[in-house]
Amino acid sequence: xxxxxxxxxxxxxxxxxxxxxxxxxxxxxxxxxxxxxxxxxxxxxxxxxxxxxxxxxxxxxxxxxxxxxxxxxxxxxxxxxxxxxxxxxxxxxxxxxxxxxxxxxxxxxxxxxxxxxxxxxxxxxxxxxxxxxxxxxxxxxxxxxxxxxxxxxxxxxxxxxxxxxxxxxxxxxxxxxxxxxxxxxxxxxxxxxxxxxxxxxxxxxxxxxxxxxxxxxxxxxxxxxxxxxxxxxxxxxxxxxxxxxxxxxxxxxxxxxxxxxxxxxxxxxxxxxxxxxxxxxxxxxxxxxxxxxxxxxxxxxxxxxxxxxxxxxxxxxxxxxxxxxxxxxxxxxxxxxxxxxxxxxxxxxxxxxxxxxxxxxxxxxxxxxxxxxxxxxxxxxxxxxxxxxxxxxxxxxxxxxxxxxxxxxxxxxxxxxxxxxxxxxxxxxxxxxxxxxxxxxxxxxxxxxxxxxxxxx
Numbered sequence: 379x380x381x382x383x384x385x386x387x388x389x390x391x392x393x394x395x396x397x398x399x400x401x402x403x404x405x406x407x408x409x410x411x412x413x414x415x416x417x418x419x420x421x422x423x424x425x426x427x428x429x430x431x432x433x434x435x436x437x438x439x440x441x442x443x444x445x446x447x448x449x450x451x452x453x454x455x456x457x458x459x460x461x462x463x464x465x466x467x468x469x470x471x472x473x474x475x476x477x478x479x480x481x482x483x484x485x486x487x488x489x490x491x492x493x494x495x496x497x498x499x500x501x502x503x504x505x506x507x508x509x510x511x512x513x514x515x516x517x518x519x520x521x522x523x524x525x526x527x528x529x530x531x532x533x534x535x536x537x538x539x540x541x542x543x544x545x546x547x548x549x550x551x552x553x554x555x556x557x558x559x560x561x562x563x564x565x566x567x568x569x570x571x572x573x574x575x576x577x578x579x580x581x582x583x584x585x586x587x588x589x590x591x592x593x594x595x596x597x598x599x600x601x602x603x604x605x606x607x608x609x610x611x612x613x614x615x616x617x618x619x620x621x622x623x624x625x626x627x628x629x630x631x632x633x634x635x636x637x638x639x640x641x642x643x644x645x646x647x648x649x650x651x652x653x654x655x656x657x658x659x660x661x662x663x664x665x666x667x668x669x670x671x672x673x674x675x676x677x678x679x680x681x682x683x684x685x686x687x688x689x690x691x692x693x694x695x696x697x698x699x700x701x702x703x704x705x706x707x708x709x710x711x712x713x714x715x716x717x718x719x720x721x722x723x724x725x726x727x728x729x730x731x732x733x734x735x736x737x738x739x740x741x742x743x744x745x746x747x748x749x750x751x752x753x754x755x756x757x758x759x760x761x762x763x764x765x766x767x768x769x770x771x772x773x774x775x776x777x778x779x780x781x782x783x784x785x786x787x788x789x790x791x792x793x794x795x796x797x798x799x800x801x802x803x804x805x806x807x808x809x810x811x812x813x814x815x816x817x818x819x820x821x822x823x824x825x826x827x828x829x830x831x832x833x834x835x
Contacts, residue, residue, distance in 0.1 A: 410592035413592065414594075419599055421433065422600035425437065434601065440597025443597075444590060444594025444662075445594070448666075451667075456691070458580070462687065463691045464557060465566075467684070476689075484696065490628070492733040492734070498627075499707060499712070502619075536551065584667070588671070621704065621778070625699075641792045650808060651808030654674075655672040660777065663772070663775045665783055672694065673686055676690055680800045680804035682794065682799055685793075685799065690790065700777065704778070712767070717763065721757070732752060750764055
């Protein structure tokens with residue numbers, strides 16, 4: 379609890395080390411993440427260079443457990459987030475207009491991102507000189523096709539999507555339930571109250587998982603280095619650099635330009651406010667797992683809570699500039715060069731089409747395999763190419779997810795600014811406070827304000 383000013387001063391004069399006035403310094407969350415990255419790289423290098431199998435296994439278990447904990451909440455989080463977010467739209471004026479504008483800007487930014495990915499791929503030829511051959515690929519167990527995508531939206535029953543974690547089907551059911559609740563009006567109020575309570579419960583549990591991110595970072599990064607090694611990463615050096623450069627151009631080039639020219643707000647201020655979500659996305663590699671933080675930073679940037687509670691969950695399951703635009707564009711060119719397949723203008727237009735329309739297939743989970751197989755099958759490229767990229771996928775997925783989440787916060791800011799509902803005072807005062815401040819703690823200064831709209835995590 380906060381001390382009163384009279385008693386705080388004498389305590390501050392006491393020597394640090396012992397006594398009632400001593401407090402352990404709080405390490406900023408970003409510093410914990412950086413420490414986890416450094417420790418993970420060192421342990422991964424040690425495990426590989428010294429052939430320490432037990433350490434490799436330990437790192438794998440730590441990283442897998444962290445991701446598993448995030449995924450554990452995905453199904454109920456997505457369902458209740460979408461359901462509540464749709465019903466929250468009734469509190470917003472011009473809700474249909476806002477939803478349409480949101481979808482439109484999702485598509486515009488995806489088109490820009492895929493164009494950048496294609497341009498970089500055509501300039502750098504990432505598949506040339508790698509030493510990789512078609513024999514190095516293996517047929518992917520996960521396949522995506524337009525028939526599967528379209529028919530897979532509607533589930534056979536209400537249980538399987540949750541047990542098999544089919545996020546696209548969960549989104550469909552949640553959307554239907556949300557629209558039905560809107561039509562029922564007051565009769566649906568008990569269900570909506572229960573849904574918001576469940577959402578708050580899930581949110582609180584997810585905060586506990588998020589606070590474990592530094593430990594999860596050690597396992598995820600460490601295992602990637604220990605298992606794949608620098609030699610393998612070297613074979614994919616051009617492709618890896620292309621993905622990182624493409625994502626960086628979108629995140630730190632296109633997004634600031636849109637903020638400055640379309641939204642007419644400070645790009646630097648946006649990144650100050652959104653940084654907690656971006657850094658967590660980089661580590662967790664999950665847009666859905668990052669969703670609570672993404673919504674909080676979006677609200678902190680001045681976007682009305684009622685609109686943010688719709689736009690962010692919607693974006694977390696459909697807005698994927700990294701996984702569904704830049705990456706599949708570059709991957710298609712990479713795989714085509716490995717298999718010696720010539721792509722034409724029509725193929726590049728198909729890649730752009732798939733990136734804009736099929737991005738919901740990525741579903742906000744770690745990895746973009748479904749989106750990649752959907753792109754390859756549309757182009758008629760061998761699905762064995764997916765196997766070529768699986769080895770390097772965790773390294774790529776970090777920057778892809780960070781780009782996804784930055785875009786998911788960006789679009790609501792742009793739409794709110796264009797519709798003149800953005801709180802510019804809140805935007806201009808947003809700061810890059812620690813991510814754990816968004817979860818609610820026992821410290822008064824970071825407690826969640828009362829009366830806040832429940833976060834659709």
